[in-house]
Amino acid sequence: MNTTGSKGIGKHPLIEMLGVTKVYGTGQAAMHALRGINLRIDQGEFVAVMGPSGSGKSTCMNILGCLDTPTAGAYLFEGISVGKLSRGQRALLRRHYLGFVFQGYNLLNRTSALENVELPLIYRAIPAGRRRSRALEAMEAVGLKGWETHTPSELSGGQQQRVAIARAMVTAPMVLLADEPTGNLDSVRSKEIMDLLTTFNQKQGITIVMVTHDPEIAVYAKRTIRFLDGVIDSEEQNGGVG
């Protein structure tokens, strides 16, 4: 199995998976979602994760996002073994280092765009004034200046996803995990979203791991990992669009 990422000089192994296995259920009914994954993602990388449904990519993303823990093997985030952490400690890891973008946006209904963006800062106990100014900056960075008071139902899908990206980016996370971020969008909106992600990756050096099944979206990433039946089937470098 290929464990080498794009090991550039000065790059820092941010994420390491060593023989990660995930089994759901026990005995006869046991379902092996992951069968020994070895993976390394360095700081500043933009990685696309592909594979058919049931291939283990979602399980892998859940583990990467510290939402789940491996059954066997080790997942090291900045050298910390996440599998040994409690639920609360993993929540704190997410709070301080990770950003999430979901396929279905997952914005809070009947809550203004700005308040949605402020949400992760509330959990970081950032005072209201600073929170507001940072959320406004993030809204501007995703090109939604002037839409702050709109609620999700008043925004288009592309705009909603941009609010979600602003929400993920407002904390300046080390890693942005995006699960099918363009899954619900047409090609024009998809391109806008991908351009946005690429900019964050290149300008701010934020590491992005993105699940997609669209090859045209995957090419925005510099590296593509393909899952099949719970193992990494192939890895390839691409030039990256941008």
Place this chain on the structure above:
Amino acid sequence: MLWETVLLALREIRRNVMRSSLTVLGIVIGVAAVITMVTLGGGATAQVTSDIAKMGTNLLQVRPGQLHRGPGGTRSTANMFKVDDAEAIAREISGVAAVAPVASEMLQAIYGNANWSTTVTGSTNGFLQVRNWTLDSGRQFSEGELRAGKTVCILGSTVRKELFGAQDPLGTTVRLRNISFKVIGVLISKGQSSFGTDQDDFVLIPLRTLQRRIAGNIDVSRIYISAQDGISTNKVQEDIERLMRERRRISLGKDDDFHVRDMEELVSTLTGTTRVLTALLGAVAAVSLIVGGIGIMNIMLVSVTERTREIGTRLAIGALERDVLMQFLVEAVVLSSFGGLFGILLGLASAAAGARFLAVPFVLNIGIVVIAFLFSAAVGVVFGYFPARQAARLDPIEALRHE
């Protein structure tokens, strides 16, 4: 952070005003019921107290038999008093303003075609003095009438109304047990007492007349004594007890076969009764608070299910279990506190209306208002905890997948 959570809860409640108000309706009704009951109860107590104060707190009553607290009442085997006893009290005890020996019978009073069943009280002019009665018209008994046991009477205003209607009764005769009594006076109405009895429903005749012509004995069933202003009723009470023990030859160490009650004691007995009643009604009302709490729990559980994805999102972006728990708990508490607040307003309003209707004073009890509010908030904590824990324990992966 807590303030943020409160704001968040307020926003959540505002999002669904209709449902939120229906949710807290149980609490509103519960709190309103408690406040109404307790306020009206307090008003009734205040009324009783003031009525008794009107009667005169310097009033003492001596009755034969021991006062038993609880079932059984007064023991009736003890010897009755005699007129001598009342005279002895008037003569030998200092600080006494007036003494009235009293005996009474239930009789039919007849005038023309009208008849009315009433209490016939035999006493002296002292009775009018100790019980604060004022003559509306006519006169008191004369010394001669009292001494000779003449058949004259003074009517309470109820008896006058029932027998005479608009007619002037002075100078006419009323028949009591086939004896004609000349009406010499009519009393001013005192109205209903707070214990629900009609104070004006009686006929006053000389004590001696009652003893000789009606009862056929020389018993006095009770003696009223009013103390002079500025004299301690306790002191007078002790003196009377000593005197009566002496007169009734009760040896040392034996219990009294009579009792002296002052009105303050009566006040405390009566307010005690209303307090028990108030507590009972309050307890019934508290049950509806519990029911209201269950309503809140129900809606919070629904809310947790509806907002599963939101909870998942919050957990994913770094909310701790504690944060989610607090969010839902605070929401439940804010809801129930709102219910408490509205319930207090509603309760005070209906208590004010009820007080007017029942003609009792409106007595604001700040204590019960505070307790009702705290209790409703506590209902939020107790019944909000379970749904909040459900929310906090959600698996973020499952929650995010929830449709």
